Amino acid sequence: MNTPLKLGLFGLSLAAVFAVAFGAGNLAGPAPAADTRPHEPSGHGAHAEPTASAPGAQVPGGLQVxxxxxxxxxxxxxxxxxxxxxxxxxxxxxxxxxxxxxxxxxxxxxxxxxxxxxxxxxxxxxxxxxxxxxxxxxxxxxxxxxxxxxxxxxxxxxxxxxxxxxxxxxAGNYQPLPLPVPARTAAVDGYTVTLDDDLVPGTSSKLTLSVAKDGVPVTDLQPYLAAYGHLVALRDGDLAYLHVHPDGSPGDGRTPAGPQIVFYAEVPSAGAYRLFLDFQHNGVVRTAAFTAVAGPASAASAPTPAPSAPAPTPSATHAHEGGH
Ligand SMILES: [Cu+2]
The missing domain is CATH 2.60.40.10 (Immunoglobulins)
Incomplete structure (x- = not known):
C-alpha cells in the first residue's frame, strides 16, 4: 500500500472517530463509517429500522437458545x-x-x-x-x-x-419421516378440521379452521387456553416458530364457539409449514395437524422419498396435564 493511500485511510478513520465523538457527520464530508444517529437498543441501525419492524421481517422465534x-x-x-x-x-x-x-x-x-x-x-x-x-x-x-x-x-x-x-x-433407532403432503383437511378421533385459507409469505395471514364431527359442524367448542383453539406453526427446514394469535376470545360477544376458529399467523417466507391446532370439545383436547405451503407450491422442499420408505407415521401425540 502506498503512503498517500495509507494516509488517506488514516484520515478517513480519524474523520469517522471525530464524527462519532462529536456527532458532526459533516466534519469531513461523507464519513462512511459514521452513523451519528443514536443506535437502537436492539443494535439495529436507523437504516434497518423500517424493514426490521415490517411484519415478517424480524427473525422468527424459536431459532435461538x-x-x-x-x-x-x-x-x-x-x-x-x-x-x-x-x-x-x-x-x-x-x-x-x-x-x-x-x-x-x-x-x-x-x-x-x-x-x-x-x-x-x-x-x-x-x-x-x-x-x-x-x-x-x-x-x-x-x-x-x-x-x-x-x-x-x-x-x-x-x-x-x-x-x-x-x-x-x-436415544434409539431413529427412523426419520417425510413431511406429510400439503392438505386442506386433517382428521383426528372422528373430527375433521378444514383449513380454508392460504398462507401468504412475508405478511400476517388470516387462517380460518373449521371443525366438524362426523360431518356435522361443531358449534360448541370449549375454551382452551383462553381461546377456542391454540395454533402452533413451524417452518419446515429450520423449525422457525411462528407467532400466531387467535382472532377474538370466548365471551367477548363476537367470537362463536365454532365451527370456525380464526387466527392470524406471521409467515416469514415462502415454503412449507406444519400447523398444529389444539381444540377442546366434550372435555377432551385434540390436535389436528396440517402441512401448508406459503407462496408457490414449488417453494416447498420436495425431497425424494427413500426407495423403501419406512412405515406409518405415528400421529401427532398430545399430552396434557388435567385442568383445562
Ligand atoms: Cu400452552
Whole structure:
C-alpha cells in the first residue's frame, strides 16, 4: 500500500472517530463509517429500522437458545421413549438468575412445545414452576430422534413474549419421516378440521379452521387456553416458530364457539409449514395437524422419498396435564 493511500485511510478513520465523538457527520464530508444517529437498543441501525419492524421481517422465534438476555437452559440431557421421566429446565434472565416471575399468555406462564426435528411427535404441555425457577414435567416421546423444545413465555416486566428453542435427543433407532403432503383437511378421533385459507409469505395471514364431527359442524367448542383453539406453526427446514394469535376470545360477544376458529399467523417466507391446532370439545383436547405451503407450491422442499420408505407415521401425540 502506498503512503498517500495509507494516509488517506488514516484520515478517513480519524474523520469517522471525530464524527462519532462529536456527532458532526459533516466534519469531513461523507464519513462512511459514521452513523451519528443514536443506535437502537436492539443494535439495529436507523437504516434497518423500517424493514426490521415490517411484519415478517424480524427473525422468527424459536431459532435461538438465547435472545434479548434470556436463555433456555435444559437441566435434563436426554428425552426418553421408555417411560415418562422428568424434563427439567430453567429460563435464565439478563441478571443471570432463573426467571421466577412471568406474565401469563394464553392462560399460562409458559407453554412448552416438544416436536421431533422431522416435525412428527408434536406435544404441547405446561410444566410446573418451582420456587427456584426450575420448570418440570414428566415427559415421554413416541420415538427416538432429535427433538426441538420451544419455551414460549413472557417474563414479568417485558412487553412481549419470547420463544427460545433447544435440541434434546432421545436415544434409539431413529427412523426419520417425510413431511406429510400439503392438505386442506386433517382428521383426528372422528373430527375433521378444514383449513380454508392460504398462507401468504412475508405478511400476517388470516387462517380460518373449521371443525366438524362426523360431518356435522361443531358449534360448541370449549375454551382452551383462553381461546377456542391454540395454533402452533413451524417452518419446515429450520423449525422457525411462528407467532400466531387467535382472532377474538370466548365471551367477548363476537367470537362463536365454532365451527370456525380464526387466527392470524406471521409467515416469514415462502415454503412449507406444519400447523398444529389444539381444540377442546366434550372435555377432551385434540390436535389436528396440517402441512401448508406459503407462496408457490414449488417453494416447498420436495425431497425424494427413500426407495423403501419406512412405515406409518405415528400421529401427532398430545399430552396434557388435567385442568383445562
Ligand atoms: Cu400452552
Amino acid at each position: 438465547a435472545q434479548d438476555g434470556y436463555r433456555l437452559h435444559p437441566l435434563t440431557a436426554t428425552l426418553t421413549t421408555q417411560a415418562a421421566q422428568p424434563l427439567r429446565f430453567k429460563i435464565v434472565g439478563p441478571d443471570g438468575a432463573a426467571v421466577t416471575d412471568y406474565t401469563p399468555t394464553h392462560d399460562k406462564d409458559l407453554h412448552l412445545i416438544v416436536v421431533r426435528r422431522d416435525l412428527s411427535g408434536f406435544q404441547h404441555v405446561h410444566p410446573a414452576l418451582g420456587a427456584d425457577g426450575v420448570w418440570s414435567i414428566p415427559l415421554q416421546v413416541p420415538a427416538a430422534g432429535q427433538y426441538r423444545l420451544f419455551a414460549d413465555f413472557q417474563p414479568a416486566g417485558r412487553d412481549k413474549p419470547l420463544t427460545l428453542g433447544a435440541d434434546l435427543p432421545a
